[in-house]
Amino acid sequence: MSFEVHAQGAVHVFDCFSCAIHRMAPICEHCRVQIIGQGVEAEGHWYCGAHCARAEGRAGIVDRV
Numbered sequence: 001m002s003f004e005v006h007a008q009g010a011v012h013v014f015d016c017f018s019c020a021i022h023r024m025a026p027i028c029e030h031c032r033v034q035i036i037g038q039g040v041e042a043e044g045h046w047y048c049g050a051h052c053a054r055a056e057g058r059a060g061i062v063d064r065v
């Protein structure tokens with residue numbers, strides 16, 4: 001049961017969801033956790049949540065709910 005993920009003009013083929021998650025998930029630039037589900041992007045940087053964005057000095061970030 002393989003499937004394709006289309007991202008940024010490229011097609012990635014995975015045979016399991018966890019493989020795709022580990023390949024595709026961005027990394028929080030503060031706590032280094034893989035962002036699975038909702039993250040926040042601030043000025044081209046990715047964080048797992050607003051608390052990490054603020055910890056890195058990104059102002060005005062609120063969690064998307």
Ligand SMILES: [Zn+2]
Pocket residue numbers: 028029030031032033047048049052
């Ligand atoms: Zn984080």
